[in-house]
Amino acid sequence: MIEVVDICKRFGGIAAIDHVSLSILPGEVHGLIGPNGSGKTTMLNMLSGYYELTSGAIRHDGVDISRLPVQHRARIGVARTFQKPRLMPTLSVLDNVVLGAWPHSTSGFLATALGLPKVNKEDREFRAYAAELIHGIGLGSVMHRRANLLDHAEQRFLEIARGLAMRPRFILLDEPAGGLTGNEIEHLSDVIHTLRDAGIGVLLVEHHTDLVFRICDRVTTLNTGKMIKHGTPDEVRADPEVIRVYLGA
Ligand SMILES: Nc1ncnc2c1ncn2[C@@H]1O[C@H](COP(=O)(O)OP(=O)(O)OP(=O)(O)O)[C@@H](O)[C@H]1O
Structure with a gap:
């Protein structure tokens, strides 16, 4: 379980996240909603290690990971996607997904550069797993296409496949439906x-x-960095404050 405990993030005079707590449980979809500028991406950036916390703590199975750098969080199983896909544009779909698996690589840089047999074996395993993921997510027909030649939706699904390549226990999705058709x-x-x-x-x-x-089991709503409602989708949808600041807007 990931527990966010009373965290704050300040940018100068702005409290982008202001004493927010929430949890992400295995096998559960937790929605994070709120108006533009309410702090959602800031929360993802703190969970994935891109921003330091101003105060509070983030725990993973009880262990404080607040100060762990991005790569270490990937290794303990926290993956993310970005609002604007961050792909390697000239690499193929397959190679982008293979790169996603590298946080789990046990080969060092030197062994990789020298092409030692264990590196080749690991590479074959990563490729086989990446190909399965690509088929599974519906990109099999474009597996060898360069990422910059994909359409918008394909790039979004590729980002998710790349995140899954590191076999995460948790995945943080930043507006994955943005720009998608029905x-x-x-x-x-x-x-x-x-x-x-x-x-x-x-x-x-x-x-x-x-x-x-x-699709969510639970939903947390933010407004100006503060949590205004947390509950089941039905509870959140019916909340007068959520309707006032977000849903009714
Ligand atoms: N790197 C930064 N430097 C300064 N201020 C920032 C930074 N990142 C975010 N902010 C500020 O923090 C607040 C929360 O922004 P954030 O991007 O987290 O909101 P959001 O809910 O994700 O918005 P949106 O729905 O538009 O993506 C905003 O006032 C924003 O201007």
């Missing part, structure tokens, strides 16, 4: 269900509230 959102919904069924804990930051209320 059919593509349905596919995304199926993918997220599959992740949950596989026991992965999902934190879903998303403005498509129909999707959030349909």
Whole structure:
């Protein structure tokens, strides 16, 4: 379980996150919603190690990981995607996903540079697993295409596949439905269900509230850095403050 305990993040005079606590459980989809600028991406950046906390703690199975750098969080099983996909544009879909598996590599740089047999074996295993993921997420037909030649939806699904390549226990998705068509959102919904069924804990930051209320087990709502409501989708959807600051806007 990931526990966020009373965390704050200040940028100069702005409290981007102001004493927020939440948890992400294995096999559960936790939605994080709120108006623009309410602190959702800042929360993801702290969970994944891109921002230091101003105060509070983040624990992973009871161990404080607040100060662990990005690569270490990836190694303990916390993956993320970005609002704007951050892919290696000239590499193929397959190579982008293989790169996602590298936090788990046991080969050092020198062994890799020298092409030692154990590196080649590891590379073959990563490639086989990456190819399975690519087929599973529906990108099999573009496996060898360069990432910059993919359409928007394909890039979004590739980001998720790359995150899954490191066999995460938790995945943080930053607005994965942004710019997707209705059919593509349905596919995304199926993918997220599959992740949950596989026991992965999902934190879903998303403005498509129909999707959030349909697939999340629990939802947290932020406004100006503060948590204003946490509960089941039905509880959150009916909350007058959530309607006032976000849903009714
Ligand atoms: N690196 C930064 N430096 C200064 N201020 C920042 C930084 N990152 C975020 N902020 C500020 O923190 C607040 C929260 O921003 P954040 O991007 O987390 O909101 P959000 O809920 O993800 O918004 P959106 O829905 O538009 O993506 C905003 O006031 C933003 O301007």
